[in-house]
Amino acid sequence: MYAIVETGGKQYKLEEGRYVDIELIDGEENDKVVFDKVVMLVNGAKSKVGAPYVDKATVEGKIVKHDKDKKVIVFKQRAKKGYRKKQGHRQFFTRVMVTKIRTTAARTKAAAAEAEAPAEEA
Numbered sequence: 541m542y543a544i545v546e547t548g549g550k551q552y553k554l555e556e557g558r559y560v561d562i563e564l565i566d567g568e569e570n571d572k573v574v575f576d577k578v579v580m581l582v583n584g585a586k587s588k589v590g591a592p593y594v595d596k597a598t599v600e601g602k603i604v605k606h607d608k609d610k611k612v613i614v615f616k617q618r619a620k621k622g623y624r625k626k627q628g629h630r631q632f633f634t635r636v637m638v639t640k641i642r643t644t645a646a647r648t649k650a651a652a653a654e655a656e657a658p659a660e661e662a
Contacts, residue, residue, distance in 0.1 A: 543599050543641050544580040551579060554599050554638045564632040567603050573636055575599040581643060588643075596644040601636040609633055 542555045548563025554575075567573060578597040581588040588594050608630040616625040 541581070541583045541641055543578050543582070543597070545575045545599050546577040546579055546593075547575055554601075554641070556638055556641055559604060559635055559637045561609070561633045561635050563634070564606065565603075565634050567634075569603055569605055571603045573601045573603055575601070581641070583643075594644070598642045599638060600640040600642065601638045604635040604637050606632065606634050 542553055545552050545554050548565070550563065552560050552562060554560055565573065576593075576598050578594045578599060579590050579592065581594055581597055588597070590597075609632075611628045611630050614627040614629060617623060
């Protein structure tokens with residue numbers, strides 16, 4: 541099972557138990573992250589496509605680390621003018637380990653269980 545998620549203006553394919561490097565997001569290491577902009581869910585032959593997002597579907601993950609990507613060289617030159625400019629750029633990213641992909645039914649069951657748990661304690 542995998543999900544296509546939109547975050548940071550880009551779309552990523554996420555699978556449970558795998559990590560992905562995404563645009564820098566707020567949070568500390570080991571913080572929980574929830575992606576609710578799920579564009580598509582695929583489970584074998586079954587798939588759900590959102591319009592624009594799949595209702596009540598989420599992807600949960602854990603922040604592993606914040607880091608910088610490899611250096612990209614930006615070189616500008618104007619022919620016959622003697623203009624040359626060389627720059628380097630390193631983009632910040634956040635590495636996220638995907639822990640759970642929740643579909644519509646799974647999310648409602650989990651939400652119901654979480655709602656009942658605090659009521660029993662009180």
